[in-house]
Every structure is written in structure tokens, then in C-alpha cells.
Amino acid sequence: MEIAIIVAIDQQRAIGKDGDQLAYISGDLKRFKQLTTGNAIVMGRKTFEALPKGALPNRLNIVVSRNKDLQLPGCIVVSSTEEAVEAAREYRKLFVIGGGEIYKAFLPYSDTLHLTVIHHNFEGADTWFPEWSAQEWHCTEKSEVLTDEKSGLLYHYEILVRTSQVRLTFS
Numbered sequence: 001m002e003i004a005i006i007v008a009i010d011q012q013r014a015i016g017k018d019g020d021q022l023a024y025i026s027g028d029l030k031r032f033k034q035l036t037t038g039n040a041i042v043m044g045r046k047t048f049e050a051l052p053k054g055a056l057p058n059r060l061n062i063v064v065s066r067n068k069d070l071q072l073p074g075c076i077v078v079s080s081t082e083e084a085v086e087a088a089r090e091y092r093k094l095f096v097i098g099g100g101e102i103y104k105a106f107l108p109y110s111d112t113l114h115l116t117v118i119h120h121n122f123e124g125a126d127t128w129f130p131e132w133s134a135q136e137w138h139c140t141e142k143s144e145v146l147t148d149e150k151s152g153l154l155y156h157y158e159i160l161v162r163t164s165q166v167r168l169t170f171s
């Protein structure tokens with residue numbers, strides 16, 4: 001199974017503020033839906049709580065929490081990253097959709113990074129995507145620079161893949 005991270009970062013790798021996203025870019029949301037639909041997605045409990053309508057339709061929703069009694073409608077709740085991968089075993093692809101803690105836990109186990117890079121430095125951000133090594137990851141696709149009509153924000157997409165087979169595996 002491929003493990004793919006999908007994330008929107010600003011120029012300093014910031015991803016969130018006060019439990020919310022830094023920006024809602026409609027083109028990016030459409031791309032997120034297109035890429036993740038039909039696949040399994042895994043998210044941290046805090047990211048789940050920020051979803052306006054709960055579990056995302058037409059995807060296997062896996063939520064990671066240390067609270068073993070937690071039940072969430074439309075989701076499989078697991079208490080470790082290993083259990084999350086196990087829960088997704090019948091799927092071809094597992095998308096890691098955030099937030100900061102979950103990206104950090106999954107980065108060493110991931111094959112692909114789908115980045116949306118927003119050309120802006122957001123003030124007051126409190127959550128970041130972890131640093132990745134330029135030696136370990138290389139860019140295979142980079143889009144042109146796009147403009148979000150509503151906010152005026154400039155952004156582009158990048159796909160990064162591992163340069164070698166150094167991905168850790170879950171035993």
C-alpha cells in the first residue's frame with residue numbers, strides 16, 4: 001500500500017492556527033477531494049474535530065487518538081499509527097491528511113508528498129509540517145503558479161517522492 005501525505009504549507013511550512021487551517025483555497029480543496037476520494041485517509045483527533053461536517057464521504061476515515069473509548073460517527077478510531085495502517089490494509093492508498101503530530105509520525109513511513117505551497121507567511125501560525133531532507137525527497141512534478149480568486153493568494157502544487165528505498169515499514 002502506498003502511503004501519501006497531502007498538506008498545504010506556507011513559505012515557512014506552517015499549516016495551522018488555533019485548530020484551523022491557514023487558508024481555504026477552493027482549487028486546493030477540489031484537488032484534495034479528487035486525490036483522496038475512494039481511498040483511505042488518516043488524521044489526528046484534533047484535525048477530525050475541525051472538520052465542519054465530520055467524516056469525509058466516500059473515503060475510509062481513520063482517526064488516531066490515545067483515548068481508547070473514543071467513538072466518532074463514520075470513522076474507525078485507532079490508537080497508534082501501526083493500527084491505522086492495518087485498518088487501511090484493503091486499500092491501495094492511504095492518504096495522511098494531518099495535522100502536525102500525525103504528519104510528523106507518518107513522514108518516515110511515507111512514499112509520496114503532495115504539497116500545496118502557499119506563497120505567503122501567515123502571522124501567528126502555531127502548527128508546522130516537519131522539515132524533510134532534500135536528499136531523501138525529490139520533486140517529480142511542479143505546477144505553474146496559480147491564484148486563488150477569493151483571497152488573492154498565490155500557490156502551486158508539488159509532488160515529491162523518495163529518492164531511495166529508505167522508507168521505514170510498519171512491522
Ligand SMILES: NC(=O)c1ccc[n+]([C@@H]2O[C@H](COP(=O)([O-])OP(=O)(O)OC[C@H]3O[C@@H](n4cnc5c(N)ncnc54)[C@H](OP(=O)(O)O)[C@@H]3O)[C@@H](O)[C@H]2O)c1
Pocket residue numbers: 006007008009014015016017018019020021022043044045046047048050064065066067078079080081097098099100101102103105127
Ligand atoms: N494545512 C494542512 O494541510 C492541514 C491539514 C490538517 C490539519 N491542519 C491543521 O493542523 C492543526 C492540527 O494539528 P495538531 O498537530 O494540533 O493535531 P492532530 O495531529 O490533528 O491531532 C493530534 C491528536 O492526534 C492524536 N495522536 C497524535 N499522535 C498520536 C499517536 N502516536 N498515537 C495515538 N494518538 C495520537 C492525539 O489525540 P488525543 O488527544 O485524542 O489522544 C493528539 O492530540 C490544525 O490547526 C489544523 O487545521 C492543517
